[in-house]
Amino acid sequence: MPDEIRPRQPIPKNPDVASFMRRFGESAACVAHLREVRWGANLERFICPDCGHDRGWWLPTRGQVECRDCHHQTSPTAGTVFHGARVPLWKWYWAMYQEAYSKKGIAAMALAKQIHVCYQTAWTMLQKLREAMHQRCQRYLLQGLVEIDETYVGGKEPGRPGRGVEKKVPVAVAIELNKDGRPRRIALRGLKRADARSLTDFTTDHVAKGSCLRTDGWGGYASVAKAGYEHEVVVTGGGKKAVETLPWVHTFIGNLKRMILGTYHSVSPKHLDRYLAAFVYRANRRWMEAKLFDRLVVAAVSAKPLTFKDLTAGAK
Numbered sequence: 001m002p003d004e005i006r007p008r009q010p011i012p013k014n015p016d017v018a019s020f021m022r023r024f025g026e027s028a029a030c031v032a033h034l035r036e037v038r039w040g041a042n043l044e045r046f047i048c049p050d051c052g053h054d055r056g057w058w059l060p061t062r063g064q065v066e067c068r069d070c071h072h073q074t075s076p077t078a079g080t081v082f083h084g085a086r087v088p089l090w091k092w093y094w095a096m097y098q099e100a101y102s103k104k105g106i107a108a109m110a111l112a113k114q115i116h117v118c119y120q121t122a123w124t125m126l127q128k129l130r131e132a133m134h135q136r137c138q139r140y141l142l143q144g145l146v147e148i149d150e151t152y153v154g155g156k157e158p159g160r161p162g163r164g165v166e167k168k169v170p171v172a173v174a175i176e177l178n179k180d181g182r183p184r185r186i187a188l189r190g191l192k193r194a195d196a197r198s199l200t201d202f203t204t205d206h207v208a209k210g211s212c213l214r215t216d217g218w219g220g221y222a223s224v225a226k227a228g229y230e231h232e233v234v235v236t237g238g239g240k241k242a243v244e245t246l247p248w249v250h251t252f253i254g255n256l257k258r259m260i261l262g263t264y265h266s267v268s269p270k271h272l273d274r275y276l277a278a279f280v281y282r283a284n285r286r287w288m289e290a291k292l293f294d295r296l297v298v299a300a301v302s303a304k305p306l307t308f309k310d311l312t313a314g315a316k
């Protein structure tokens with residue numbers, strides 16, 4: 001049974017200060033990097049937000065692009081998650097560095113101490129980055145053979161295994177397997193309750209129609225499969241443990257629980273989906289570790305920005 005997901009390249013255990021400093025030690029380096037991620041090396045993707053003109057020049061001393069037509073100046077942070085932030089860009093870059101390269105992400109308290117901001121600021125920054133990852137994770141569907149199961153996370157007291165646990169939050173898990181039966185991509189979602197209806201919604205949102213769902217023998221999955229899927233039931237019981245029938249599901253669930261316990265101790269149900277998104281984001285990009293950071297910057301730049309009010313209002 002696989003006990004851990006092993007990436008082809010080792011992920012650095014702790015993103016080190018030295019490598020960060022070499023790349024982004026000065027704010028100007030962060031601004032230049034962000035400009036390039038957003039608009040290309042020669043500003044070929046630049047569009048003036050004021051007049052729509054597509055040519056501009058870079059003003060290095062101001063760290064802004066000036067439109068050649070109307071002379072409006074635009075900062076690379078405008079309209080992104082970094083927009084209007086009083087937090088200097090290098091602090092955002094450090095937070096992204098930690099989120100991209102730490103196996104388990106970083107907790108707000110630790111980040112606050114590292115970059116000298118208050119807890120609420122660090123928390124908000126991380127939520128915004130995870131929201132960007134969350135939006136990124138909505139852009140594709142799993143397909144082919146997909147294992148589906150559910151688990152429970154959070155809560156302080158040790159939960160009884162299986163369905164019917166009250167205090168913890170149910171989480172739906174889907175894992176796309178390749179031809180060799182190894183995991184490719186995963187999807188997760190916190191559920192209000194682990195019933196057939198919620199699992200059907202989760203499945204139709206994350207798994208392409210016509211795929212084959214592999215599940216345990218719980219009756220609810222038969223109705224999930226009726227939403228347009230083939231269905232392969234792996235019979236549990238007869239002395240076989242669930243962990244042997246859907247080993248990859250249990251591997252990922254184990255890793256997820258270790259992340260939540262190790263880094264966050266507990267997660268409120270309201271923000272659970274963003275924590276899950278950070279886990280999914282790293283898991284689905286574990287083969288492209290070298291590009292993880294740049295891709296996170298792209299996600300941050302492309303995401304619909306949220307305010308602190310958005311983040312704290314209502315359940316996600």
Ligand SMILES: [Zn+2]
Nearest residue numbers: 048051067070
């Ligand atoms: Zn313009």
